[in-house]
Amino acid sequence: MARIISFSNQKGGVGKTTSCVNLATCLAMRGKRVLIVDFDAQCNASSALGEFDKQPQKSVYDVICSDLPASEAVRKSEIENLAFIPSSCDLAGAELELSQIVIGRERVLQEKLSEIEDGYDFIFIDCPPSLGLLTVNALTASNGVLIPIQSEYYALEGLSQMMNTIKLVKKFLNKDLEVDGVLLTMFDSRSKLSRGVLEEISKVFGDKVFDTKIPRNIRLAEAPSYGKPVMLYDKKCTGALAYEALADEFSAKIN
Numbered sequence: 001m002a003r004i005i006s007f008s009n010q011k012g013g014v015g016k017t018t019s020c021v022n023l024a025t026c027l028a029m030r031g032k033r034v035l036i037v038d039f040d041a042q043c044n045a046s047s048a049l050g051e052f053d054k055q056p057q058k059s060v061y062d063v064i065c066s067d068l069p070a071s072e073a074v075r076k077s078e079i080e081n082l083a084f085i086p087s088s089c090d091l092a093g094a095e096l097e098l099s100q101i102v103i104g105r106e107r108v109l110q111e112k113l114s115e116i117e118d119g120y121d122f123i124f125i126d127c128p129p130s131l132g133l134l135t136v137n138a139l140t141a142s143n144g145v146l147i148p149i150q151s152e153y154y155a156l157e158g159l160s161q162m163m164n165t166i167k168l169v170k171k172f173l174n175k176d177l178e179v180d181g182v183l184l185t186m187f188d189s190r191s192k193l194s195r196g197v198l199e200e201i202s203k204v205f206g207d208k209v210f211d212t213k214i215p216r217n218i219r220l221a222e223a224p225s226y227g228k229p230v231m232l233y234d235k236k237c238t239g240a241l242a243y244e245a246l247a248d249e250f251s252a253k254i255n
Contacts, residue, residue, distance in 0.1 A: 002035070002120040003254065004113065005180055006138040006145045010162055012129035014150040015185030017044040018220060018230075020126045022240075025229035026247035028082035032121040035074065037113070038087035039138055041094075045126040046086040049077045050227035059088035063112050064137070065097050070112045079229070083120075095133045105133065106173055110141035131165045139169040144180035149201060151187040151194040151213075156201070179208055181253060183246070187213035212246040215239065 007020040017040070024034045038045035043054050062068040063085065073085045098105045109125075117123060125138040139145060145166060149155050170177045182205045188194045202209050214220075217239035223230040230240045 002117040002123045003144065004117065004123040004125065004142045006125045006127050006135075006142040007148065008127040008135060008138065008145050008162070009147055009149065010129055010131045010135075010158055011150070011154070014148045014155075015183075015214060016129070016148045017048065017126050018224075019146070019148045019183055019185065019214065019243075019246075020124050021045055021048045021224075022220075022229050022231065022243040023246055023250060024082055024122070024124050025079055025231050026243050027122060027251070028079050029231065030247065030251075032081060033119065034082050035116070035120045035123045036082070036084040037109075037123060037125045037138075038084060039091070039109070039125050039134055040087055040128040041089050041092040042128075043087040043089065044224065046084065047227060048224040048229065049082075049084050051075070051084075051086045052227065053086075054089045056086045056088060059090070060085045061088040061090045061094055064108050065094055070116045074116070079232070091128075091134070098133050098137070106136050106140050109137040113141050131162060136165070136169060136173070139166060139177060140173045142174070143176060144178050146180050146183060148183045148185050148214075149197070151184050151191070151197045153193065153197075155197045159204075179205070181250070182209045183212070183214065184209070185214040186216045188216060189213070210246060210249055212242060212249050214242045214246070217242075 007016050009016055024036050028034045036045055058073040063070050063073050074083050076083055127135045127138045215238050219234045219237035220230050220239035223233035
């Protein structure tokens with residue numbers, strides 16, 4: 001049965017999708033069977049894997065808002081062992097549709113993924129930058145949550161709200177939910193600001209903070225516009241090497 005991990009932070013622009021796609025790619029290249037669920041109406045994880053249509057046939061929206069089985073929405077990527085369920089801009093209205101469900105609206109995604117999880121080692125859910133019903137669905141379906149945090153001044157803003165959401169989901173919906181790790185992104189070891197953010201984050205999360213830090217890297221930023229993970233775009237750039245190191249550390253933590 002797959003380990004299901006949500007990549008979540010209600011702040012946008014923190015490297016959440018970049019980390020989800022590139023860590024998944026590294027694991028798939030090592031022989032792990034990985035599925036990415038693009039659960040964000042911006043469709044960034046989908047475009048990073050080559051799906052640029054923002055209203056594709058058989059998207060995650062159709063999975064959670066109709067009777068479409070999750071297996072019918074799964075697509076292969078160009079990387080062996082890596083598949084994905086694309087998002088759709090229609091997902092922006094899904095919270096309103098889910099809110100009409102009287103019983104079990106927080107468990108819709110969990111039920112859908114339970115049909116296919118035996119086929120994967122990992123299922124990564126790229127969450128929207130909010131703490132609404134979609135994110136609650138993702139956390140309820142997950143074994144763990146990975147929190148990317150940008151190494152900048154506002155990094156800690158709203159983090160207590162997110163941790164409270166995780167705590168509530170754990171208490172009322174998913175007792176097995178744990179924080180699998182905190183990942184610092186856009187990190188500059190020469191910057192006093194980055195080092196200060198690391199110090200503050202470490203006070204809160206301790207050994208949950210990954211030793212690996214993801215640096216600012218132009219190749220990381222360019223790769224999605226070509227519909228490719230950075231390992232296929234430039235496997236020797238500092239960004240790609242950082243995600244390879246993260247895959248090593250992640251595998252050691254999870255195992």
